[in-house]
Amino acid sequence: MRKVLKTAIQDDPQISNLLERMPDDVSQSFSEKQLTCLKVALASRQWGQHKIDLRGTFKWFHYRYYFVVLAGKNRRELSAREQELSQWIKALIVGGFILFSWALGLLSLYLLKSALGINLFGDFSLGIWDWFKALFA
Known part of the structure; x- marks a missing residue:
């Protein structure tokens, strides 16, 4: 040798x-x-540094699987299609946040109205106040 x-x-x-x-x-x-x-x-071929770099494996039945979750600032140039999709997703997220905030605000106002004993319609109730009181009873 x-x-x-x-x-x-x-x-x-x-x-x-x-x-x-x-x-x-x-x-x-x-x-x-x-x-x-x-x-x-x-x-x-090595990955760069990412803010979120989560890697792991798990066994399911007789097989082992791996997962990788990487997240960080996107440094790539987006195509026109990717830019349009990104704008739609942003609009959906903002719209969803506004809708959720609006519904939470209305619910808060309704609970405040009910707690103060204000009854806008004679014998009509949505049942939310009774449900809310039952949570803390």
Whole structure:
């Protein structure tokens, strides 16, 4: 067995990990230039830093599944279709928030009216006040 001198690129953790997973005859056939190109290709595939980086695995029946949730600032250029979709989603979120706030405000006013004993319509009730009182009884 002949002893092969390790080059500086072979000491790199990424490259040494890659070479360890190959048969010896294949791993020793790479030139230093080829290993450098492999390192550049591997480095370009790594994910950047994200505000939210959640990774994990779980077992379900006889299989193991993995999940990755990444979130952060979008640095890509959006296509026209993506920009239009983004505007629609923003409008739906804002509209939903306004609708929810409006309904919560009306509910609060109705509960306040009922707590003060103000009856706008003679013998009519929505039953919300009775339900609310039953929650705390």
